[in-house]
Structure formats: structure tokens, C-alpha cells
Amino acid sequence: MVKYAIEVLDVRKTYRPRVGLRSRSVVEALKGVTLRVRKGTIHALLGPNGAGKTTLIKIVATLLAPDSGAVYVGGYDAVKEASRVREIIGVVLDVSKGFYGSLTGFQNLVFYGLLKGFSMEDARKRAREVIELVGLDEQSAFKKPYFSYSLGMRAKLSLAKALYTDPEVLLLDEPTLGLDVPSAMEVRNMLVESARAGKTILVTGHNMREIEEIAEEVTIINRGVVVAQGGIQDLKRSLGLVNILYLKLREEGSGKYLTHIESSLQVARTEVSRSSGEVAVRVYVRDPRDKIMETITRILGEDPRPLIDFSIAEPSLEDAYLAVVGGDRPRS
Numbered sequence: 001m002v003k004y005a006i007e008v009l010d011v012r013k014t015y016r017p018r019v020g021l022r023s024r025s026v027v028e029a030l031k032g033v034t035l036r037v038r039k040g041t042i043h044a045l046l047g048p049n050g051a052g053k054t055t056l057i058k059i060v061a062t063l064l065a066p067d068s069g070a071v072y073v074g075g076y077d078a079v080k081e082a083s084r085v086r087e088i089i090g091v092v093l094d095v096s097k098g099f100y101g102s103l104t105g106f107q108n109l110v111f112y113g114l115l116k117g118f119s120m121e122d123a124r125k126r127a128r129e130v131i132e133l134v135g136l137d138e139q140s141a142f143k144k145p146y147f148s149y150s151l152g153m154r155a156k157l158s159l160a161k162a163l164y165t166d167p168e169v170l171l172l173d174e175p176t177l178g179l180d181v182p183s184a185m186e187v188r189n190m191l192v193e194s195a196r197a198g199k200t201i202l203v204t205g206h207n208m209r210e211i212e213e214i215a216e217e218v219t220i221i222n223r224g225v226v227v228a229q230g231g232i233q234d235l236k237r238s239l240g241l242v243n244i245l246y247l248k249l250r251e252e253g254s255g256k257y258l259t260h261i262e263s264s265l266q267v268a269r270t271e272v273s274r275s276s277g278e279v280a281v282r283v284y285v286r287d288p289r290d291k292i293m294e295t296i297t298r299i300l301g302e303d304p305r306p307l308i309d310f311s312i313a314e315p316s317l318e319d320a321y322l323a324v325v326g327g328d329r330p331r332s
């Protein structure tokens with residue numbers, strides 16, 4: 001059995017856009033990117049504008065050929081066996097492309113089904129199913145022409161099309177772009193459900209909170225190069241990101257309490273401020289949350305009096321992302 005549903009091995013891609021009549025500039029969009037996505041998982045491809053994410057999605061989707069390197073989807077070579085790959089993928093690229101403006105969403109999907117070899121009856125049945133699955137409202141789906149759709153409705157219809165053939169692998173370039181908050185949440189839930197059901201998803205996006213909620217692993221690329229990769233928690237740890245422990249203590253006994261904390265945990269830094277008999281402390285800790293909780297509980301057992309309140313803030317994927325590409329200006 002194939003362990004990785006998607007394998008991208010040392011892929012390079014250069015664009016040579018025409019500038020003026022003769023001269024050509026060269027854009028190295030991917031400079032040797034490798035990533036592997038395990039079957040039944042969600043892997044997020046992150047990076048600033050122009051990093052090369054769309055280029056990579058298009059290559060995995062067989063829409064662009066790499067200059068060098070190899071890509072396998074479901075074990076099939078995306079260049080030599082492109083038609084096999086196309087049978088097992090669903091793709092969302094530009095949510096505003098790929099539909100006929102004068103047809104309704106339903107008609108567009110039925111037409112797509114017929115192109116994919118479905119009978120008229122099956123094409124209509126499947127179109128209804130995916131419209132329901134993505135939560136596209138019926139009035140819009142069956143009555144309104146596509147050209148009148150809002151960006152959010154277009155995004156849902158794109159997703160419906162990607163899911164139409166019930167593909168093993170979903171390749172989604174910013175699938176929640178333009179969706180309102182509840183719709184984006186519905187889509188996220190649907191992706192998580194799809195992965196649970198065994199589908200493999202490679203998704204790009206700029207909303208780190210959304211990505212953190214759904215993805216198991218991430219690849220961060222910048223200027224065509226992988227700058228960080230792996231499980232989200234491992235990534236935070238490897239970047240040396242720390243938890244922040246907030247403590248509110250009574251003045252009396254606070255010194256001893258803090259000494260205890262600092263000797264039990266790997267503390268990177270402590271910030272203390274005092275006001276009206278209370279001490280507010282921020283402790284930057286390298287230990288995981290469990291260890292911090294265990295330490296607080298133990299010290300509390302010895303002397304509960306100084307502690308008024310505490311909370312722990314864990315670093316977010318956004319912190320990790322900013323640590324890797326923070327401050328970098330978008331290209332082009």
C-alpha cells in the first residue's frame with residue numbers, strides 16, 4: 001500500500017514570462033521543493049504571496065509540468081501518468097474560474113458530470129448531493145446564474161466541483177477565500193470529516209488559525225524554498241517557541257513561589273510587575289503545557305496562599321510562521 005498519497009521530490013519550476021517583444025525575464029518559482037503527505041491527513045502549504053504555493057498545487061494537479069524532480073499522487077507519476085492522477089484528484093484553484101456564467105450552479109455541475117462520463121440521471125443526482133454537502137443555498141444553486149454569485153458562493157461551488165467525483169486526494173488553493181465566518185467553519189469541518197474518511201488534502205491558505213485547526217502537518221515555503229516542515233507542535237518546539245505562563249500572586253510569599261517555579265521549569269525569561277499588593281508575572285517557559293500544569297499543581301499543594309490566578313498561553317502556528325518568514329516582503 002502507498003504510505004504517502006502525495007510525494008513531491010526536489011521539484012523545480014522556472015517561468016520565463018515575455019517582457020516586451022523579445023527580452024525574457026526568469027522567475028524561479030520553485031527551487032527544489034520536497035514534501036510528502038500521508039494518506040488520510042491534511043497538509044497545509046504556507047508562505048507569503050509569491051512563495052510558489054499555487055505553482056506547486058498546479059504541478060501536483062498535473063496542470064503544469066515541473067522542470068525537474070518528480071511528483072507522485074496515489075503512487076502515479078504526475079507527468080507520465082497524468083490521466084491516472086486526474087482520476088483520483090479534486091482541485092480548487094481560482095474559485096472564480098471554470099464555470100459558465102449564464103448557467104446555474106446546478107447546471108454547471110451537471111455539465112461537469114456529463115463531461116466526466118456520468119449518465120444524465122447520475123450527473124443530476126451527484127450534483128444535488130455535492131450542493132448539499134457544501135451547503136450552497138438552494139435558491140442560488142438551482143435558480144440563479146453563476147455570474148450573479150458572490151465570491152463565497154463561487155468558493156462553495158468550486159468545492160462542490162472538486163468533491164464531485166468523490167476523489168481520494170483534494171488539492172485546494174485557498175478554498176475558504178471570500179467565505180463568511182460560518183461558511184468557512186462549515187468548509188473546515190467538511191475537510192476534517194473528509195480526511196477522517198480517508199481522503200488526503202493538500203491545502204494552501206493565509207489564515208493561520210484556520211490552518212492550525214485542521215492541518216496535521218505543514219510545509220512553509222518562501223521564495224521557492226522549503227523553510228520549515230513537519231507536525232505543527234514539533235515545528236513550534238524546533239523553532240524554540242515558548243509557552244507563556246501568566247501568574248497573579250499575592251505580594252507575600254511571591255518571591256519564594258517564583259524561585260520554586262524557576263527552579264522547576266526551563267525558564268527563558270521572567271517579567272514581573274507590581275501594583276497594590278499584587279504581583280503580575282509573565283514566565284516564558286520552554287517546557288510543554290503538561291509539565292507547567294504539573295509544576296503549578298505541585299507548588300500549590302505545598303503552599304496555596306500566594307497564587308491568585310494563572311493561565312498558560314501556547315504559541316500559535318502564526319508565531320511559528322512569523323518566526324520563519326516574518327517581515328519578508330512579498331515578491332512581484
Ligand SMILES: Nc1ncnc2c1ncn2[C@@H]1O[C@H](COP(=O)(O)OP(=O)(O)OP(=O)(O)O)[C@@H](O)[C@H]1O
Pocket residue numbers: 015016017027028029047048049050051052053054055056331332
Ligand atoms: N504564469 C506565470 N508566469 C510568470 N511568472 C509566474 C507565473 N505564475 C506565477 N509566477 C511567479 O512565480 C512566483 C510564484 O507564484 P505563485 O503564484 O506560485 O505563488 P503563491 O505562493 O501561490 O502566491 P499567492 O499567495 O499570492 O497566491 C511569483 O513570483 C509569481 O509572480
